[in-house]
Amino acid sequence: MHLRRRDFLLVATLAGAAATAAFGQSAAPSGGPANSGTQSAASIAEFSGIWTHPSLGFELPVSGPGPVVNKSRLANGASNFDKLVGDYTNPILKPQAAEIVKKRGEISLSGRAFPDPDNQCLHQPIPYVFWNFEIQMLQQPGKMTILYHHDHQFREVRMNQPHLAKVTPSWHGDSVGHYEGDMLVIDTVGIKVGRFSTIDRLGTPYTEALHVVERYRLLDAEAAKEAQERGQKEWPRIPAYPVDTNYKGKGMQLEFTVEDAGVFTMPWTAIITYRRPMHTEWDEFVCSENVGHYYAGIQYYSEKDAMVPTANKPDF
Secondary structure (H helix, E strand, O other), X not given: OOOHHHHHHHHOOOOOOOOOOOOOOOOOOOOOOOOOOOOOHXXXXXXXXXXXXXXXXXXXXXXXXXXXXEOOEOOOOOEOOOOOOEOOOOOOEOHHHHHHHHHHHHXXXXXXXXXXXXXXXXXXXXXXXXXXXXXXXXXXXXXXXXXXXXHHEEEEEEEOOOOOOOOOOEOOOEEEEEEEOOEEEEEEEOEOOOOOOOOOOOOOOOOOOOEEEEEEXXXXXXXXXXXHHHHOOOOOEOOOOXXXXXXXXXXXXXXXXXXXXXXXXXXXXEEEEEEOEOOOOOOOXXXXXXXXXXXXXXXXXXXXXOOOOOOOOOOO
16 A cells, blocks of 8 residues: 555655754753752853654664564564564563564555554644654753654653652653763653654554653764664664764764663653754644645545544634
8 A cells, every 4th residue: 555654754855953052051950850969151061952863663772671673674684674574472561562563564555554643634742753753952041952853742851859759741851961971861751641642653652651861962973973874774874964073073973772661561661863954844744734735635544533633624
């Protein structure tokens, strides 16, 4: 079956944005449990601006348990994102979670798509949202704001603060951050679970016990280039999101660790490596207004009521 959305991932040309100037931020003593103390503004790394990760999925860790990977492969050995078939034999999965991953893989092999936050135009939970090809980070007094290119998704991370005493689950959870030397650490709990929510593009489930710790650090240009090329052996590069190969400044790498006792037998880690993009503007990308183009055909989804709601006639 011809899935126009995934062809779009290969050929679409969307604009991003050049790096924007950061707001100054100095780290104060934190009430959070993981704080390492005070830092001067001069010692805080510069994470602000636009970053691109031109691949669909998570990169594998250098060592240790990693995420569920795609069993469906292209001729060159890379993951085939036209068939999302999660490896349900991965030892990180508990039996019930493995069965869910297996069933969703069977749906994908049948030529249809299992509903997920992206193809349903829903809020994208942590860490699912990390698939976004472009992000913008804004370092501001007392908080870090992270914008995701797809469908106006954004997060606000409270800096040097503890988690709320009572967390109401939300799609992006309750995120608090601090600096450890030149590393930005973000701790997130309270991530909401919905009918179609998944942790990755392969349909891996999660529960409200999900706990994600993100660690961002800057890399030299050559190290960032090598890391992206290594990651693209797992998930191919999307040509629509070119990096600026003439930029010799720092790249950025996110290493995140996932724990969820309801789904996983152990914590696991994955990586996202970013470089500066060629794009000069931050484009809007609206899912619901274009779903008929990106997700064509009434038989695309595996469930009859999984189609994004549409009105039979306009309201005005």
